[in-house]
Amino acid sequence: MSHPIITDLEKRYTTKNYDATQRIPTADLEVIYEALRLSASSINSQPWKFVVIESDEAKQRFHDSFVNKHQFNQKHAKAASHIILFAHKTHYKRDDYAKVVDKGIEDGRTAPADRESAFGGFAFAELNTKADGNTEAWTKAQTYLALGNLLHTLARLGIDSTPLEGVDPEMLSELFKDELAGYKCEVGLAMGYRHQEEDYNATIPKSRLAREQILTVL
Numbered sequence: 001m002s003h004p005i006i007t008d009l010e011k012r013y014t015t016k017n018y019d020a021t022q023r024i025p026t027a028d029l030e031v032i033y034e035a036l037r038l039s040a041s042s043i044n045s046q047p048w049k050f051v052v053i054e055s056d057e058a059k060q061r062f063h064d065s066f067v068n069k070h071q072f073n074q075k076h077a078k079a080a081s082h083i084i085l086f087a088h089k090t091h092y093k094r095d096d097y098a099k100v101v102d103k104g105i106e107d108g109r110t111a112p113a114d115r116e117s118a119f120g121g122f123a124f125a126e127l128n129t130k131a132d133g134n135t136e137a138w139t140k141a142q143t144y145l146a147l148g149n150l151l152h153t154l155a156r157l158g159i160d161s162t163p164l165e166g167v168d169p170e171m172l173s174e175l176f177k178d179e180l181a182g183y184k185c186e187v188g189l190a191m192g193y194r195h196q197e198e199d200y201n202a203t204i205p206k207s208r209l210a211r212e213q214i215l216t217v218l
Contacts (some may be wrong), residue, residue, distance in 0.1 A: 004106040005218050008155040009152070010206060011155060012152075013200055013206060015202070016199050017079070017195040018192045019195045022081060023192075031076070031157060033111065034096060035138055036147045037052050039146035039149045041113050042124060042138070043121035044121075045097065045139070047088055047089040047139040047142055048089070048136075049088075049180065050146075050182060051185070052082055054218060059077050062083055062176045063078055064171075066171075069165035069168055070168060073162075076162055079192070079195075080162070080192040081100045081193065082163075083190050083191070084189045085185040085188050086188060088136060089183055089184075090184050091135055091185075092125055092134065093133070094139070097119065098108070101119060143148055143187060145185065151189075161189055163188075163189055164187060164188040164189060173185070
């Protein structure tokens with residue numbers, strides 16, 4: 001099939017080794033950040049915080065977060081151009097959704113007179129709230145929508161990437177306490193440019209199950 005979207009998806013893969021000398025241009029970073037902001041989420045809840053690790057000091061902290069486990073991902077901490085921590089709010093409340101509603105009014109999406117009725121969507125958040133107020137099964141799922149959106153964005157920009165579920169939430173909460181501000185990170189994304197000699201995954205053919213095995217059209 002010949003289509004720009006398919007070309008993007010055919011060429012992207014999980015990078016295993018980065019070239020530490022290459023950095024993502026500022027213009028591309030601006031596209032990346034705006035793509036994150038525009039990501040979809042259930043009821044437009046946006047229950048997330050994205051922490052970008054760019055400086056050597058922040059990279060060292062991320063490197064140190066692997067002291068207890070998932071050391072196989074530690075090499076990306078300093079070799080990748082940037083790391084993004086995808087964090088979610090563990091207790092999403094009506095006051096959090098009020099920020100979304102009020103921004104909708106500011107943007108002209110919702111009429112000021114309809115503010116109270118705009119909270120109707122919050123019922124879905126309530127359906128995904130445990131008795132103790134915990135919502136993280138739902139809010140964490142929203143971060144994967146942003147992650148998927150960004151993976152395609154990076155492919156379009158010609159930037160390599162590595163999803164990182166192998167992170168330590170407890171260590172990240174400790175080492176990035178101020179930046180996460182109570183949000184919880186259980187997945188990250190390394191971004192940059194592959195090492196031409198050492199990234200073995202770049203030369204292996206892409207492999208996916210046949211469409212007939214995964215897709216049913218009724």
